[in-house]
Amino acid sequence: xxxxxxxxxWGYWLIFGASIIEGETFLVLGGIAAASKILNLPIIIIxxxxxxxxxxxxxxxxxxxxxxxxxYFKSIKWKNRTLKINRLLKKYDFWIIITLxxxxxxxxxxxxxxxxxxxxxxxxxxxxxxxxAVIWVAVFILSGYYFxxxxxxSLENFSLYSLFNKxxxxxxxxxxxxxxxxxxxxxxxxxxxxxxx
Numbered sequence: 001x002x003x004x005x006x007x008x009x010w011g012y013w014l015i016f017g018a019s020i021i022e023g024e025t026f027l028v029l030g031g032i033a034a035a036s037k038i039l040n041l042p043i044i045i046i047x048x049x050x051x052x053x054x055x056x057x058x059x060x061x062x063x064x065x066x067x068x069x070x071x072y073f074k075s076i077k078w079k080n081r082t083l084k085i086n087r088l089l090k091k092y093d094f095w096i097i098i099t100l101x102x103x104x105x106x107x108x109x110x111x112x113x114x115x116x117x118x119x120x121x122x123x124x125x126x127x128x129x130x131x132x133a134v135i136w137v138a139v140f141i142l143s144g145y146y147f148x149x150x151x152x153x154s155l156e157n158f159s160l161y162s163l164f165n166k167x168x169x170x171x172x173x174x175x176x177x178x179x180x181x182x183x184x185x186x187x188x189x190x191x192x193x194x195x196x197x
Contacts, residue, residue: 063117
């Protein structure tokens with residue numbers, strides 16, 4: 001009961017924070033909690049979308065503001081990453097913004113690079129980032145929600161007592177055969193031991 005109260009108290013904050021740092025596991029767990037009626041599904045979806053937008057918008061504008069001030073952004077390593085993302089942007093256009101959260105390994109770099117290069121308007125970035133956030137949140141939270149719903153239904157319908165009553169004969173015969181087999185193996189072991197003496 002204490003755990004449920006803890007999730008109800010801090011669950012929304014945890015989901016919001018996890019969406020800012022792009023923690024998919026917490027979103028799935030949030031979906032499971034929503035399926036169990038511990039958290040409210042629409043609220044965690046909205047909080048997660050806002051968290052995603054905060055993450056990407058901060059990085060996008062950080063790139064715009066600091067591109068000329070931070071030496072690291074002028075390094076060869078950064079320029080190589082920027083060239084790679086520019087090639088992706090030319091090839092896939094706005095799809096790179098929509099799917100950036102699914103690009104593991106470079107998903108934090110993409111909005112930062114887009115801000116540094118100033119190759120995309122603020123409006124275009126925010127619109128397509130919002131669409132991407134909705135898709136990303138829906139995939140993970142709804143996966144958790146539907147998994148939690150199926151799990152709950154399975155647990156409600158699964159009862160060891162009813163299972164035992166249904167297959168009582170098979171279970172008892174199987175147990176009897178196992179006991180007989182163990183006794184026979186023990187007897188064989190004892191007989192072999194005495195023969196070797």
